[in-house]
Amino acid sequence: MNRLFSGPIAEKGHSLNPPPRHPAPEDAADRKQIEPVVCYPIDTFEPFNRSLYDELRSDMQLVDEVMVEPRDAAAFSVAAGQFFRITCPDGPQVGDLNLWNADNLDERFFSGKARALHGTHLGVGDRMWSNLPYLRPLATITDDTLDWYGFDEFGGSVHDVIGTRCDPYTNTLLAGNEYHYCCHSNLIRALAAHTGMTFEDAEPYVHDVLNVFMCTGFTRDTQQYFMKASPVRQGDYLEFFAETNLLGALSACPGGDCSNSHSSEAAQCYPLKIEVYQPTNPLPDNWQPAEASTYSRSHGA
Numbered sequence: 137m138n139r140l141f142s143g144p145i146a147e148k149g150h151s152l153n154p155p156p157r158h159p160a161p162e163d164a165a166d167r168k169q170i171e172p173v174v175c176y177p178i179d180t181f182e183p184f185n186r187s188l189y190d191e192l193r194s195d196m197q198l199v200d201e202v203m204v205e206p207r208d209a210a211a212f213s214v215a216a217g218q219f220f221r222i223t224c225p226d227g228p229q230v231g232d233l234n235l236w237n238a239d240n241l242d243e244r245f246f247s248g249k250a251r252a253l254h255g256t257h258l259g260v261g262d263r264m265w266s267n268l269p270y271l272r273p274l275a276t277i278t279d280d281t282l283d284w285y286g287f288d289e290f291g292g293s294v295h296d297v298i299g300t301r302c303d304p305y306t307n308t309l310l311a312g313n314e315y316h317y318c319c320h321s322n323l324i325r326a327l328a329a330h331t332g333m334t335f336e337d338a339e340p341y342v343h344d345v346l347n348v349f350m351c352t353g354f355t356r357d358t359q360q361y362f363m364k365a366s367p368v369r370q371g372d373y374l375e376f377f378a379e380t381n382l383l384g385a386l387s388a389c390p391g392g393d394c395s396n397s398h399s400s401e402a403a404q405c406y407p408l409k410i411e412v413y414q415p416t417n418p419l420p421d422n423w424q425p426a427e428a429s430t431y432s433r434s435h436g437a
C-alpha cells in the first residue's frame with residue numbers, strides 16, 4: 137500500500153517557511169515529476185500468516201486484565217506466544233503504547249523503522265520492530281476493529297507511527313506552563329512503578345510510541361501533523377501477538393479522543409484496558425520467539 141504518496145502532492149512549505157529566495161532551475165519541473173519509489177520494499181518478508189494467528193486466537197483464555205486510568209499509564213507483561221488487546225471500555229480514548237523486550241529493556245519499539253517499513257499508520261499484519269542492533273518483531277498486529285477506517289478524505293488514519301507522544305517539554309516550549317500528565321510522564325511513572333526505577337532512571341527507556349486509536353495525518357498544504365476525533369468507540373480493540381516476552385506500558389492520553397487539545401485538563405478522558413490472552417492450543421512446532429538481527433556488527437572493520 138502506497139500510503140505515503142496518497143493524495144494530491146502538496147507544495148511543501150508554502151505557509152510555514154519564508155518564500156523561496158533561490159530561483160527554480162530550468163529543469164525544475166522535470167526534477168519534480170520524477171516518480172517516487174518505496175524506500176523499503178518489504179516483499180522479501182515472510183507474508184503475514186493470518187490463518188495461523190486466527191487459528192490460535194479462535195480459542196484463547198483471558199489470563200490478565202490491566203486498567204489504565206484516564207491521564208495515567210499502566211505497565212503490563214505478556215509472554216511470548218500470548219495475545220494482548222488494547223481495548224476501549226468506555227468513551228472514545230486514544231492510547232500511547234511503549235513496548236520492551238521484557239528480558240532486556242534496552243530493546244524497545246522502534247517507531248521510526250516501523251514507519252519506514254510499514255507506512256505512516258500500522259494495521260493488521262504489521263510488526264512492532266525493535267531498535268538497533270536487535271531489529272526484530274516484538275509483536276505482530278493480528279486484529280483491529282477499526283480496520284474499516286482506512287484513510288479518510290483528509291489523509292487521516294488510525295494507529296500512527298508519525299507522531300511521538302505528548303510530553304511536558306514540548307508543552308513548556310509551546311504553552312509556557314507545566315503539565316504533568318502528558319503521555320511521556322505517564323509512561324515514566326508506570327515504568328518506574330513497575331521496575332522500582334527512579335523517574336530519572338526510567339525516563340531514558342520511554343520511547344516513541346504507537347498512537348493507538350489516534351486519528352492523524354499531515355495537512356496537505358503545510359505538511360503539518362494533524363489529529364482529529366478518533367473513530368474509536370466502546371468495545372473496539374487493537375490486538376497483538378507477542379513474538380517475544382514483552383513488557384508494555386500504555387498511557388491514556390490527556391487528549392482523550394484527540395479531537396481538540398492535549399497536554400492539559402481540557403479534554404474529556406476515559407480509561408483504556410489491556411487484556412492478555414493465552415491460546416488454548418499449543419503453538420505450532422516450528423514457531424520460535426523472534427530472533428534478533430543476524431548482522432555481524434562489524435561495520436566495515
Ligand SMILES: [Zn+2]
Nearest residue numbers: 302319389390
Ligand atoms: Zn498523549
